[in-house]
Amino acid sequence: MSSIERDVVIVGAGASGLTAATELKKAGLTVAVLEARDRVGGRLWTDDVDGATLEIGGQWVSPDQDALIDTLADLGLETYERYREGRNIYISPSGERRTFEGEIFPVPPKTEHEIVSLIDKLDALVAEIDPDRPWEHPLAEELDEISFRRWLETQTDDEEARLNIGMFIAGAMLTKPAHAFSALQALLMAASAGSFSNLVDADFILDKRVKGGLQQVPLLLADRLGDDVHLNAPVRTLRWDEAGVTAIADGVEVKARFAILALPPVLISRISYEPPLPRRQQQLHQHLSMGFVIKVHAVYETPFWREDGYSGTAFSPYELVHEAYDNCYDGDPRGTLVGFVSDEAADAVFRLSAEERKARILESLSHYYGEKALSPVVYYESDWGSEEWTRGAYAASFDMGGLARYGADLRTPVGPIHFSCSDMAGKGYQHVDGAIRVGRETAAAIIGAA
Numbered sequence: 001m002s003s004i005e006r007d008v009v010i011v012g013a014g015a016s017g018l019t020a021a022t023e024l025k026k027a028g029l030t031v032a033v034l035e036a037r038d039r040v041g042g043r044l045w046t047d048d049v050d051g052a053t054l055e056i057g058g059q060w061v062s063p064d065q066d067a068l069i070d071t072l073a074d075l076g077l078e079t080y081e082r083y084r085e086g087r088n089i090y091i092s093p094s095g096e097r098r099t100f101e102g103e104i105f106p107v108p109p110k111t112e113h114e115i116v117s118l119i120d121k122l123d124a125l126v127a128e129i130d131p132d133r134p135w136e137h138p139l140a141e142e143l144d145e146i147s148f149r150r151w152l153e154t155q156t157d158d159e160e161a162r163l164n165i166g167m168f169i170a171g172a173m174l175t176k177p178a179h180a181f182s183a184l185q186a187l188l189m190a191a192s193a194g195s196f197s198n199l200v201d202a203d204f205i206l207d208k209r210v211k212g213g214l215q216q217v218p219l220l221l222a223d224r225l226g227d228d229v230h231l232n233a234p235v236r237t238l239r240w241d242e243a244g245v246t247a248i249a250d251g252v253e254v255k256a257r258f259a260i261l262a263l264p265p266v267l268i269s270r271i272s273y274e275p276p277l278p279r280r281q282q283q284l285h286q287h288l289s290m291g292f293v294i295k296v297h298a299v300y301e302t303p304f305w306r307e308d309g310y311s312g313t314a315f316s317p318y319e320l321v322h323e324a325y326d327n328c329y330d331g332d333p334r335g336t337l338v339g340f341v342s343d344e345a346a347d348a349v350f351r352l353s354a355e356e357r358k359a360r361i362l363e364s365l366s367h368y369y370g371e372k373a374l375s376p377v378v379y380y381e382s383d384w385g386s387e388e389w390t391r392g393a394y395a396a397s398f399d400m401g402g403l404a405r406y407g408a409d410l411r412t413p414v415g416p417i418h419f420s421c422s423d424m425a426g427k428g429y430q431h432v433d434g435a436i437r438v439g440r441e442t443a444a445a446i447i448g449a450a
């Protein structure tokens with residue numbers, strides 16, 4: 001066991017921890033980053049699978065994500081646009097495949113009217129919410145005690161409208177069923193992206209990708225930090241008092257004046273604290289849980305949908321794969337689709353054998369893209385639920401009532417211990433932009449106190 005002394009020990013080498021470490025080092029403080037895995041990046045992971053470069057974790061960048069965009073520029077990383085030419089595909093309640101252009105879904109006129117009206121209502125509410133302080137909204141408690149599903153039911157009796165609007169926050173973002181989180185949590189998700197309209201606009205929220213993959217961000221940040229990053233070093237115990245901390249990881253022990261826990265909040269209680277964290281933290285961390293989604297990649301000899309005049313963008317709340325996109329990797333002439341299977345649908349297919357699951361998922365893709373979708377040359381399912389150091393995807397959110405009750409204390413430091421993660425962000429919540437933003441803010445708080 002090696003023993004070192006630093007100003008700050010950072011637990012977790014994801015985008016948030018590495019950003020905080022970078023900022024602290026720039027300010028002249030010494031750091032050690034302890035990472036449980038044998039790689040940096042956490043939920044950012046670009047890998048070669050059977051000869052195809054795939055983004056197993058996060059990948060998209062949207063135009064409002066200025067913290068991420070600054071970091072990309074600083075690291076000299078270039079972006080490219082998601083392919084979006086041609087018609088999009090929607091599957092109706094009866095299973096009919098319909099194509100459309102622009103943002104208006106091909107639904108009956110009454111449903112369309114209800115969808116537009118729900119988007120307007122949500123945009124108006126979101127405009128009143130400060131993503132950094134959603135609990136301060138005058139109706140915060142009321143909105144936090146009603147599930148998003150029930151709230152939608154109070155707004156319209158049109159089920160197709162409710163399912164479509166619900167899908168954009170539930171299956172597509174928080175990756176929990178719409179009955180499992182509150183209307184306030186849904187509003188925070190939308191406010192963190194600027195508006196609800198931004199979330200429904202794939203051209204906005206899924207705008208660009210990074211050449212070389214988004215894991216380049218943590219990889220390049222870690223390169224700059226050099227020997228200050230320790231891999232295969234899960235922190236098991238954190239001893240602390242007002243004067244400082246000792247982080248005890250496998251193979252290395254770091255004494256420091258401050259600690260940053262740059263972990264998904266569900267993993268905070270995996271560490272033993274001596275003395276235990278205070279009552280408030282022990283309670284509040286129990287009210288956050290990870291969503292769950294399978295990100296599926298299917299690579300084909302050619303992007304055949306493009307040849308047929310389709311953008312690759314497809315969605316339906318009635319399909320196992322509720323959304324799918326063209327995800328061709330920069331420079332690879334083959335065609336790649338990415339699709340998502342969320343929450344209870346993901347639970348259901350994980351009860352099947354791997355072969356049956358693949359068959360069900362490809363069948364769902366074929367409902368959008370036709371028979372050719374059944375025969376990919378590379379097929380891969382990201383399974384973040386099995387990752388010990390993540391335990392779900394994309395990120396963590398509060399249970400019913402949790403955001404109004406505990407949200408304000410989520411990032412409050414405990415003595416020398418600070419908290420930093422995308423799952424604790426306001427703007428950029430659950431996204432890499434939020435991870436970077438919170439990493440910078442946490443570093444600034446420590447620099448101010450040091």
Ligand code: FAD
Nearest residue numbers: 012014015016036042043058059060235389421422431432
């Ligand atoms: P993490 O990346 O989770 O980093 C935490 C780190 O802590 C990990 O490296 C972990 O190994 C380590 N760790 C945990 N416990 C310990 C311990 N005890 N000791 C030491 N180390 C420990 N975001 C986007 O912006 N755009 C997208 O397109 C997008 N798509 C996504 C798709 C998927 C499938 C997933 C999973 C996520 C996606 N996200 C996306 C979300 C984004 O990836 C995350 O919000 C962001 O990467 C989180 O960064 P973080 O540093 O806060 O946390």
